[in-house]
Amino acid sequence: MLSLTGTAIADGVTIGTVHRLIQDELTVQQMTLTSEKALQLETKRLHQARQSAAEQLRQQQQRTSNPAADEVLGMHLQMLLDPELLDNTIATISSGKCNAEWALIQVQTKLLDQLNISEDDYLRARTDDIEHVIRLLHQQLQSDNTNLADHLPTKLHDIIVVAADPSPAELVLIKQRGASGLVTEQGSAYSHTAILARGLNLPTVLAVPQALSILREHEMLILDGHHGALFAEPDEAMQRHYQQKTIAYQQHLSKQKTLGQVACQTQDGTAIQLLANIEHAGDIKNALDAGATGIGLLRSELLFLQEQPGLVDDEQLQYECYTRLAKLMHQDGKALPLTVRTLDVGSDKPLPQSSEKIDWYLNAEPNPALGLRGIRFSLRYPQWFKIQLRALLRASQHGHIRILLPMISMREEILSVRRLIHKCSMDLKAEQYSELQADAIELGAMIETPAAALAIRELLPLVDFIAIGSNDLVQYTLAIDRKNDNISRWYAPQHPAIVSLLTSIISAAHQHKKPVSVCGELASAPDYIPLLLGMGLREFSVHPGCLLNVKQQLHTLDQAVCRDRITELLADSASQP
Numbered sequence: 001m002l003s004l005t006g007t008a009i010a011d012g013v014t015i016g017t018v019h020r021l022i023q024d025e026l027t028v029q030q031m032t033l034t035s036e037k038a039l040q041l042e043t044k045r046l047h048q049a050r051q052s053a054a055e056q057l058r059q060q061q062q063r064t065s066n067p068a069a070d071e072v073l074g075m076h077l078q079m080l081l082d083p084e085l086l087d088n089t090i091a092t093i094s095s096g097k098c099n100a101e102w103a104l105i106q107v108q109t110k111l112l113d114q115l116n117i118s119e120d121d122y123l124r125a126r127t128d129d130i131e132h133v134i135r136l137l138h139q140q141l142q143s144d145n146t147n148l149a150d151h152l153p154t155k156l157h158d159i160i161v162v163a164a165d166p167s168p169a170e171l172v173l174i175k176q177r178g179a180s181g182l183v184t185e186q187g188s189a190y191s192h193t194a195i196l197a198r199g200l201n202l203p204t205v206l207a208v209p210q211a212l213s214i215l216r217e218h219e220m221l222i223l224d225g226h227h228g229a230l231f232a233e234p235d236e237a238m239q240r241h242y243q244q245k246t247i248a249y250q251q252h253l254s255k256q257k258t259l260g261q262v263a264c265q266t267q268d269g270t271a272i273q274l275l276a277n278i279e280h281a282g283d284i285k286n287a288l289d290a291g292a293t294g295i296g297l298l299r300s301e302l303l304f305l306q307e308q309p310g311l312v313d314d315e316q317l318q319y320e321c322y323t324r325l326a327k328l329m330h331q332d333g334k335a336l337p338l339t340v341r342t343l344d345v346g347s348d349k350p351l352p353q354s355s356e357k358i359d360w361y362l363n364a365e366p367n368p369a370l371g372l373r374g375i376r377f378s379l380r381y382p383q384w385f386k387i388q389l390r391a392l393l394r395a396s397q398h399g400h401i402r403i404l405l406p407m408i409s410m411r412e413e414i415l416s417v418r419r420l421i422h423k424c425s426m427d428l429k430a431e432q433y434s435e436l437q438a439d440a441i442e443l444g445a446m447i448e449t450p451a452a453a454l455a456i457r458e459l460l461p462l463v464d465f466i467a468i469g470s471n472d473l474v475q476y477t478l479a480i481d482r483k484n485d486n487i488s489r490w491y492a493p494q495h496p497a498i499v500s501l502l503t504s505i506i507s508a509a510h511q512h513k514k515p516v517s518v519c520g521e522l523a524s525a526p527d528y529i530p531l532l533l534g535m536g537l538r539e540f541s542v543h544p545g546c547l548l549n550v551k552q553q554l555h556t557l558d559q560a561v562c563r564d565r566i567t568e569l570l571a572d573s574a575s576q577p
Helices: 036-063 067-080 081-094 100-116 121-141 170-177 191-197 235-257 282-289 301-307 315-328 377-382 384-396 412-428 450-454 454-460 468-479 495-511 529-535 545-552 558-575
Strands: 001-006 007-010 015-020 159-163 183-185 204-205 218-222 229-232 273-278 295-299 337-341 402-407 442-446 463-468 516-518 537-540
Touching: 001 315, 007 191, 015 235, 036 067, 036 081, 036 100, 036 121, 036 170, 067 121, 067 170, 067 191, 067 282, 081 100, 100 121, 121 170, 121 191, 170 191, 170 273, 183 218, 191 204, 191 282, 235 545, 273 282, 273 545, 282 315, 282 545, 295 301, 301 450, 315 337, 315 384, 315 402, 337 442, 337 558, 377 384, 377 412, 384 402, 384 412, 402 412, 412 442, 412 454, 442 450, 442 454, 450 468, 450 495, 454 463, 454 495, 463 495, 468 495, 495 516, 495 529, 529 545, 529 558, 537 545
Parallel strands: 015 159, 159 183, 183 204, 273 295, 273 537, 295 337, 337 402, 402 442, 442 463, 463 516, 516 537
Antiparallel strands: 001 229, 007 204, 015 218, 218 229
């Protein structure tokens, strides 16, 4: 028996036989073109390839009925049709006097270099999307008429597909043909392959090194999507163990389905609000089906990557985007809250715009984590911020939109934003938006810096709600980069300083009668949920795929017992010499 590990993506346990999906490598050679006619022909070939690739994606969209798949395929279509991608490639053909394939490689390299400097996992994962879209263009340019369907059996029941790095379009086909699981050699938890695998409920383990070389065709494989584990040619004892786990998991899913529309409360009857952190519109249906009472966090910079090019400086496009999301957030005639975090970018999280748009765009900062980012960026470039605020104010007429400010560290930042909102409101009313009620839109602050946590009592009177960004708050407080393997073992959310800090934030919010949620990973961590409950937290904001797990755990907890546990932890910490 051989065991392998990777990144756990989509929960579930499955047993099946291996089908290795091996696709031909694309080879690209540089050609030097000397005549103007030859260069014009390459440009024509590029246009034709773009049209054919776009049509292929549209057809795949029409064949899927899954909202998450439709959303991701639509995003790839937008990337493909981005005029900047086309213009840059044509310019490279002309300046480099080269063939379209070689020009695409040069453009891809520049795009990947820009994203790879980012410290944001989600933005770095967009490199996969660029590679998938440009690969699709290469296939069309090289008249590669073979497609994934030619490499896959018609029926994949009880089959686990092993591939290098399938695109979202390919993943949709794998699911449609009935695969019971997926293993890939590449990918990350933030890639659209991962997002889509969760949306399709396909048990998946990503980033298993050399999986295609190690695993053999038709051999038996156990895939544990919860722990990111694989077992090839398992012995009988292992098979029996996982057959029982499979049955137990299916029973677990059946039980969870009954929780979807059941009110979330603890064992002793304490009411809990469950909110969802979403990445795209396709997540909203999953969140509402799981019983979410609102969206606690929408990272607006993700929309700038997923929606139409030019969104950053087009108020109307942003308005339409926020309005579409707000309208989806209606249930039983009631508008549920949609919390939009304003643009959170920096030199490590670049906007998808050309360098002419923003002067620092390609200027790497010596320490981006402590640089021009979040609310600092927005206040430094109010021309972009006003566009977003105006779009949000207009869209608030169609639903319950809340504005959340990232990386707050002082009260002056909130006051500056309130002045900008007032100015935008007055301007909009003068432009025939007389029905706009700017005072009705709620303004919140992300508490993710130690400064904000320590100054919480000064900040609370200025906002309507707060959201604790536990990921950054923990690493800034402990001075530990959780992504640095050399020191990540010291990343300890249970550290007495963290417990004390979170307890004081939540307590202060309750005293000021302001809603407080936790929207970082701690809110869905099984070991930490009882601690948060004991601290007094009554709003948990988590990924849609975690909602039912969190609700199920909360139903088993007694808040008084959890509160006593926090009291003991703090007392033990205080008594230590």
